[in-house]
Amino acid sequence: MARTRLTPEREHELYTAVLDLLGEVGYEALTMDAVAARTRSSKATLYRQWGSKAELVVRALRNDKPVHLAEIDTGTLRGDFLAVLGRSDDCRMEKNSALLRGLSHAVHDNPDLFQALRELLIEPEMTGLQLLLERAVERGEVRPDNPALSYVPHMMIGAFAARELIDERPVDRAFLLDYAESVVFPALGV
Amino acid sequence: MARTRLTPEREHELYTAVLDLLGEVGYEALTMDAVAARTRSSKATLYRQWGSKAELVVRALRNDKPVHLAEIDTGTLRGDFLAVLGRSDDCRMEKNSALLRGLSHAVHDNPDLFQALRELLIEPEMTGLQLLLERAVERGEVRPDNPALSYVPHMMIGAFAARELIDERPVDRAFLLDYAESVVFPALGV
Structure with a gap:
C-alpha cells in the first residue's frame, strides 16, 4: 500500500484538533480514537503517520510554536x-x-x-x-x-x-x- | 482531654518515618493509617497534632531542611x-x-x-x-x-x-x- 502524504493544510488541521483535545481532556484521557473521530480520519492513518500518541502530541505542539x-x-x-x-x-x-x-x-x-x-x-x-x-x-x-x-x-x-x-x-x-x-x-x- | 505535646525527639522520629514512607509509596498512596502503624501512634494523635496529611508531609519536609x-x-x-x-x-x-x-x-x-x-x-x-x-x-x-x-x-x-x-x-x-x-x-x- 502506498503511503499517502497529508497536505500541509490537512496536517495543520489535525495538529490543531489534537491540541484542542489535549486542552479539553489532558494527555492521559486523549485517545487515538477521539483524535480520529474529531478529525474524521482513520486510526490506521494516524498510527501510520505518527507512530504513537506521544509523537502525535509532541509534533502538534512543535507545529504550533x-x-x-x-x-x-x-x-x-x-x-x-x-x-x-x-x-x-x-x-x-x-x-x-x-x-x-x-x-x-x-x-x-x-x-x-x-x-x-x-x-x-x-x-x-x-x-x-x-x-x-x-x-x-x-x-x-x-x-x-x-x-x-x-x-x-x-x-x-x-x-x-x-x-x-x-x-x-x-x-x-x-x-x-x-x-x-x-x-x-x-x-x-x- | 488535655492535648499531649510530643517531645522533639518523638516529633523528629515521626517526621523521619513520614519521609521514609513518602519515598517508598509516594504522596497519593501515603495514608495516615500507614503513618500510624509505622510510628506506633494513633491516627487520632496524628490528626490532632497536624490536622491533615498535607500538613504532616510538608512539616516533615520542613523539619528535614x-x-x-x-x-x-x-x-x-x-x-x-x-x-x-x-x-x-x-x-x-x-x-x-x-x-x-x-x-x-x-x-x-x-x-x-x-x-x-x-x-x-x-x-x-x-x-x-x-x-x-x-x-x-x-x-x-x-x-x-x-x-x-x-x-x-x-x-x-x-x-x-x-x-x-x-x-x-x-x-x-x-x-x-x-x-x-x-x-x-x-x-x-x-
Whole structure:
C-alpha cells in the first residue's frame, strides 16, 4: 500500500484538533480514537503517520510554536531575543504553557512522552539556542569564556517555572523581556 | 482531654518515618493509617497534632531542611550562600529533590498540599531570601535598584528545574556553587 502524504493544510488541521483535545481532556484521557473521530480520519492513518500518541502530541505542539530558535538571526543577541518575543503573543503563550504544564505531569507516567518531548522539542531548541549564542560570541558580544553561556537554558526555564510558583501569574512578553534585561543579558555581560 | 505535646525527639522520629514512607509509596498512596502503624501512634494523635496529611508531609519536609535561610547572616552575600551549601550534603539534597519532584506531581490533584507547601515551605523561604538580599543591599554589596534582586528565586528555581531536564543529573553543591558564581552573582553585580 502506498503511503499517502497529508497536505500541509490537512496536517495543520489535525495538529490543531489534537491540541484542542489535549486542552479539553489532558494527555492521559486523549485517545487515538477521539483524535480520529474529531478529525474524521482513520486510526490506521494516524498510527501510520505518527507512530504513537506521544509523537502525535509532541509534533502538534512543535507545529504550533510560532518560531524556532534556529531560524532567528538578526545580527545582535538582544535583537534575536526580541525577534523570538515578537513572533509570540501572550494569549498563545498562556495556552501553550498550560498545555506544557499538563504534559509535565503526564511525563511522570509516560516515558515515551518524555522521550518524544526531548527528541522533538527540547533538543532542537537547545541546539538552536546554542547556535544563537555561538554567533553572539563570534560577533564579540559575549566573551567566549563567559561561564553563564552554558546556563542560559537554566535561566530561561527558571523564568517559566518560577513565574507561576512564586508570582502566581502567567508568563507574558513584558515579563520575559524584563527578565532578559535584568538577568540574562547582565549575566552574559551584554 | 488535655492535648499531649510530643517531645522533639518523638516529633523528629515521626517526621523521619513520614519521609521514609513518602519515598517508598509516594504522596497519593501515603495514608495516615500507614503513618500510624509505622510510628506506633494513633491516627487520632496524628490528626490532632497536624490536622491533615498535607500538613504532616510538608512539616516533615520542613523539619528535614538542614538550614532555613532566615537564620543565615555571615556578613557577605557570597558567605551567606556558601553557608547554605555548607550545611547541606549531596546525598540529602538528592533525596529531597526526589521527594519534592514527586510532590510537584501530587500538587496537581491536591490543592491542600499546594497550599501547605506555599504557606509552610515556599513563603517562609522567600521571606528569608528577601531579608538576606536586603542586608546585602544595606551593606552596599548590591545596588538597591538592581533589577535582578526580584528575580533571585527565578534564577535558583531554574537551576533546580533545568538540572534534570537539560543536564539529566541531580543538583549537587558543586553545580549550585558554579551556577551562583556564573549567573546569580554577576546578575546582582557582586
